[in-house]
Amino acid sequence: EPEVTQTPSHQVTQMGQEVILRCVPISNHLYFYWYRQILGQKVEFLVSFYNNEISEKSEIFDDQFSVERPDGSNFTLKIRSTKLEDSAMYFCASSERQYGYTFGSGTRLTVV
Amino acid sequence: AQSVSQHNHHVILSEAASLELGCNYSYGGTVNLFWYVQYPGQHLQLLLKYFSGDPLVKGIKGFEAEFIKSKFSFNLRKPSVQWSDTAEYFCAVNAKSSASKIIFGSGTRLSIRP
Numbered sequence: 001e002p003e004v005t006q007t008p009s010h011q012v013t014q015m016g017q018e019v020i021l022r023c024v025p026i027s028n029h030l031y032f033y034w035y036r037q038i039l040g041q042k043v044e045f046l047v048s049f050y051n052n053e054i055s056e057k058s059e060i061f062d063d064q065f066s067v068e069r070p071d072g073s074n075f076t077l078k079i080r081s082t083k084l085e086d087s088a089m090y091f092c093a094s095s096e097r098q099y100g101y102t103f104g105s106g107t108r109l110t111v112v
Numbered sequence: 113a114q115s116v117s118q119h120n121h122h123v124i125l126s127e128a129a130s131l132e133l134g135c136n137y138s139y140g141g142t143v144n145l146f147w148y149v150q151y152p153g154q155h156l157q158l159l160l161k162y163f164s165g166d167p168l169v170k171g172i173k174g175f176e177a178e179f180i181k182s183k184f185s186f187n188l189r190k191p192s193v194q195w196s197d198t199a200e201y202f203c204a205v206n207a208k209s210s211a212s213k214i215i216f217g218s219g220t221r222l223s224i225r226p
Contacts, residue, residue, distance in 0.1 A: 033213065033214075035214075041218075042202070042217065042218040042219055043156070043204075043216040044216075045213045045214065045215065056212075056213055091155065091156065101146075101158075101206075101214065102158075103148075103156045103157075104155065105155040106155045106156075
């Protein structure tokens with residue numbers, strides 16, 4: 001069964017550093033998403049991406065965050081100047097319209 | 113705005129007990145409904161989904177859910193739980209349009225006593 005692949009599985013970074021979280025969506029999917037889950041809290045929508053541009057973003061997704069699909073297969077989330085409160089599990093997802101919404105296994109980001 | 117409410121934060125059951133986890137949603141239009149499960153240390157997995165048709169949906173691992181439109185509810189059920197069902201369960205909704213974002217409930221932690 002097709003999978004959404006995320007790397008790395010765990011990233012530790014110093015406060016103030018930039019991190020890039022990587023995702024390889026399912027190949028025939030057209031819509032891409034990032035979600036995050038702070039420990040003990042619910043899964044929150046960050047951003048959706050379609051046709052090489054952001055289609056929707058939440059209030060969490062401020063100027064500190066950016067997304068890119070640099071090469072037609074990878075889908076990245078960049079977090080600049082990380083803060084302690086950015087520590088969370090970040091999930092990538094892809095979908096083919098309203099069907100086949102598939103999540104990756106997540107990247108656990110720890111900011112120290 | 114869309115929202116999802118899961119009123120049970122933590123449910124503790126013995127093996128073989130029956131399970132029902134409540135989920136209510138708020139949205140002005142037509143929706144797709146989902147239940148996701150997250151086993152300890154693992155990623156989100158889709159248990160079942162409702163798009164249209166029969167409001168009683170059967171998913172993996174013996175789970176089912178019933179969409180009651182008049183009550184804006186999509187409760188998850190399982191007749192007999194197992195220890196391996198210990199996990200966090202998330203109800204979720206998205207608008208029935210072109211691949212809109214999914215909104216998650218706060219989750220229900222299910223603990224099964226062996």
